[in-house]
Amino acid sequence: MQLEHIRMERDGDVAVITLDNPGRRNALSRPMQEGLGRLLQQVRETPDIRAVLLTAAGDAFCAGADLAGNAIPPGDEHLTRGQSTRKVMEQLSNPLITGLRELPVPVVCALPGVAAGAGVGIALAADVVIAARSAYFYLPFIPKLGIVPDLGTTWFLEKLLGRGRATALTLLGSRLGAEQAQAWGLVWSCVEGEKLREEAMAVARQLARLPSHAALETRRAYDAAGRNDLAAQLQYEADRQAELIDRPDFEEGVRAFLEKREPDFARLGKRGT
Template structure:
């Protein structure tokens, strides 16, 4: 997987997937989505991988739908078919599986947003457990004002859960570009860094996360997801249940030994 629409390499347990159609601002082409599905399958099966960095080459992180391809396909549709049906099939077969696959990987995912995250690229940029962006990057939802359609790639789901309904609705309806600085200020992303430090910061963060207890990543995700739907009482009870189970586990025992011995804990991998 060293060539093609998605580059892939591994450094000391940290995998790096790089969108590689930079000359076109990395649209969600069929080949790019296929490459991401390959990455997902590889990371799931290679137990030596303990974290994933998702980033891109070129001026943009991801420009969303491949509208040039859509235009060509619309002119070639068979009788009885339509562009809408084609896009619906593509989303079901590749687009949604890409998002869900990245969101549910058994390792922490760091997204390093190097440039524009537009359209479906907005959702792809936010798929990580932690997201950092270059200062020149921006986030853009053109769906409603430019195309008369709704955001996809879970942009509405993610936006409502990070910055709230008012702010994500404003971005959707106005098509206003959100700078990386403002995205960090709003809490849409973890941090905004100078462009020339983005990759270094992303690798440092991924390396830090790779040292965490592997199972704790899934536990933390599940707890945050549950908090979105639970009452306070239900969330307190879930915390009680998981704490009772996890404190009897190997990771907590190692953490306690490390505390007593005044050293950093060393946790097992996946």
């Protein structure tokens, strides 16, 4: 598989995907987006991958869209720049966010530095975000470009920060440092930069030991909670328990509890969907 500015390697049952164009601060170019889409598909098709660690080379996670390379693609010359951008987002960029959220394994994002613009949406699409203390989030959309945050950023920030903080952060364009982001609940933890990879990998390995359906069930449960009233969510939980308790994972969990050991879900075989 020929990839440009992105790569994937295996560390046991964890797939490590690295944005790899540090000279451009890992700006989200079209080839990088295409490569990420192909790697996410490879993860979906590889049953022995049980977690993903998404990170970046250099001292930045992603500086946002590659504005210098944002020319209208051949064949779309009849479109305005805005129309062309919408087409690219619908066909390429937005599927990366839904692809990350629908991935059948947990995703840890390790931020070595700034996540700006579209890079914010990429980072927040992960299940767990761990940041170097020097990292920060930056939204230049409104104050610098006069456009709205994209790649799911408005959706993630409203849910994670609340309307007030999300609005202020968007309008002011202020940098949100890693420690403040942790205090506000945007990231799980922040660590010293030299320990970022080690700490993030430890979390990814822990998540890789979860039941095969853990990531999807957890995301879907909280998505349902966001749209349901209490009665509907109680029914949702009861319905899911009716199915999940009859699966081998629950049996293994109960057996491990009675035998005073850690459950071994990986031995149960095929990853759930």
